[in-house]
Amino acid sequence: MLFLIVLILSFASGYFLPWWVVTIAAFVAAFFIGKTPGQSFWSGFAAVFIGWTVLALFKSIPNDHILASRVVQLFPLPNNWIWLLVVTVLIGGIVGGMAALSGVLLKRAFGK
């Protein structure tokens, strides 16, 4: 459930709000429906990880990845666009996971 909510919000929020708004979504959702810290972290992580993968590929596949193949050369990464995707979604996943973890921990702190 938590996974689904964060996934949907990660699709919807980004276009018109700053990129980090998805973390507030994960935080709030985990506060209300998060169960354990582990479950919350991995739900948040997986939701943003998958959400961002879909969003990135949605733009990059019709582009034949020509942009990502150029941009990856700006980073200290192997010269293949897939590494840029990996870094992108790992960052999103970790931030999303941490936000969800924070949400559930705060709920526990209040003894709910």
Added chain:
Amino acid sequence: MKFVKAFLSMAVTIAMIWALDNKFGDIPPIGTFLNPSTGFWQNAESKHILAAENLKLTGLLDKVIIRYDEHRIPHIFAQNDHDAYYAQGYVTARDRLWEMDIQTRKASGRLSEVIGPKALEIDRYNRRMGMVYGAENTLKGILKNPLSKMMVMAYTDGVNSYIHSLAPKDYPIEFKLLNYAPEDWKPINCAFLLKLMSETLAGGSDQFGMTNNLKRFGVKDVNDLFPDYPYFEDPIIPVGTKWDFKPQPIPKPSTGFLAQMTENIKTHEIEEGVGSNNWAISGSKSASGYPILANDPHLDLTFPSIWYQVQMSSPTVNVYGVSLPGAPGIVIGYNQNISWGVTNVDADVLDWYQVKFKDKTKNEYWYNNQWNKVNKRVEVINILDRAPVIDTVLYTHHGPVVYEDASKKPADGDPTVPIGNALRWIAHDESDEFMCFYLLNRGKNYADYRKALTYYTAPAQNFIFASSDKDIAITPNGKFPLKFKDQGKFILDGSDPANDWQGWIPPEQNPTVKNPPRGFVSSANQSSTDPTYPYYINWRFDQYYRGKRINDKLGTMKNATIDSMRMMQMDTYSILAQDVLPTMLKYLDTSKMDKDQLAAYDIIKKWDKRYTATSLGASIFNKWWIKFYDTTWRDRFDVKGVFLKFPSYDRTEKLLLTEPNSKWFDNAHTAVKENAADIVNLSFNATVEELVRKFGKPGEKWQWGMVKRTFINHLASLPGFGSGDFPAGGRGGVINALKNNNGPSWRMVVQMGLDVKGYGVFPGGESGNPGSFFYKDMFETWRDGKLNELLFLKSANENSGRIKSTLTLSK
């Protein structure tokens, strides 16, 4: 404990987000840049292009139809002129917004605002050179003319209409990397584009070096080594052309100048200049019986390209060509009746004047036997994450004192800029260049061409012309100051009014030639005229090599076609080698050569004098000549702490061919007395030694295309956004003047006639977006020396299989 855990987790999360949302030095905000909803992934353009797109824009007067061809070149069809320029602004911004932003930032000294303190010296230089002052004056000139004003205002509105439609996710990728937002376009930005061209093409000066030369070597040697007319020349206006006008009286040399030239005052390797080629042949030389015009301006090659191709049509105009992103109208192009192109004149329109201040306050300066007030202009340079720098620039009636004392000049500043001198520069004057292009775009015949040119100020260009009614012409054109001979060859005394510019050469008396008997006109930055022209334009021009080659080829050409012109643009034959190689070979002593030297000698002996990519001889000759040149002059002209100007290649040729025992061949630092033969042998051995060291034994690896580096970078030199190194022929001084990242930035050939046919290509693509399929789709065509047939539509509804999509703008 639970609270501590929760707090820690939240703190870590917030810290991560903060770190990912902020820029550290040159590292962009990683989260902002990488996230797929607003970051760079959004700049990836789909290969599926919408066939039809409709947009409603405020500010349009009527409907505009824009048809895009297979290279995504826009063909604009507007119902009125206002909408044509509005649409040009809109589509140009859509493809090139960041290029437009960064170029105008550079010209206006505002780079530091977005890239921080490391750009401060560039900004200070441009401010102190008076770039903003000049753009303000030019804008005044533009706004006085209702037509130019309309162009600039409509173009500006079009650009802004696009900018206002953008959300942060839509910003060009460079804005995301540098983490700033596009700002509104201003009319003065259009003027900044002109200033940038003046800076590139007419912003240099030899005066400082020449003045130092005069102090060091004296009048006799300077006159000998730096003559006012070259040894080898083939001027733009053919020798023998009559000057059918009564010249203005020439100003008298100032007394200070005469004293400098008659009194006995004791007292870098030259880069061949920024160049370009253009030529036009008359119908008598073409297969079709109509003129053909060709032009290839040589500039720094970048992604995105400095040029933007566009066709513009309204009830008053239908024109195709290249524009400067950020400036309305077409600079080089053609319509149904005429075609035109440009190369740089390199006129002496930038002069330095010594200033004598009354005292340390520098409030007054000495001029015309009295103290005059110094104007102070305050330049505020805003810097990213730093306090602004406030820089006060002193202005005399000549212009800005670029560096009033040594403390103002950075250690790595431009060595050609003298300290304590005021700058008189044509780029500071009120002007209205856009009107020239407005008229050329609509030109129907020779008379229209001549009228258009009178509106043009700077940077002076050799405007070439061909028409469907079978006229050809060329005019070295711009606003040329009326000067005494050699006024501005050396730094001038700023206190003497006789040293000021004394008015202007009347525009109709600028050198020009129409339908010369030889059946062609051409230019390649060489001397505008022979010494019979009554006015002084400059004492030095680019060497004659490309011009001579062009004239030799065209002189014998018959039944020429588009393809003959295309082949000529790719020609790599070296006139320099033709002039000097036989003599250099003659002096070469083969008796003491080792194996490598003999192998190299064997190659160079058989060389066809062409700088093709696979040529081994080209690599040898190129290095050999440069070393010969350098060894001849360096001992006397490369002096630590003094900026001297080296003599030209032309003068070096004359020295080699006619004065083999000249004192200049004798190395000042050795006891023996060297002559030309010694230097020739010395430099040959050094050449072979260096080539072997860098590329191994004589063979494949010595190919010119591998020895010479050729590449095209992104404007910000971002890795992965450029072409990388590619093997290519050509070099400065041959027609295909391609070297490093400088060369033919646009190649165009236009066949005039009842049905005008244009061909052209630039290295790159229409889009400035590295995420577009049109970012560099024309690069290979250009690299391989081919041209695209340009699509010239007669009307918006004309059927063409090459049209891929249509954009309709309505109010």
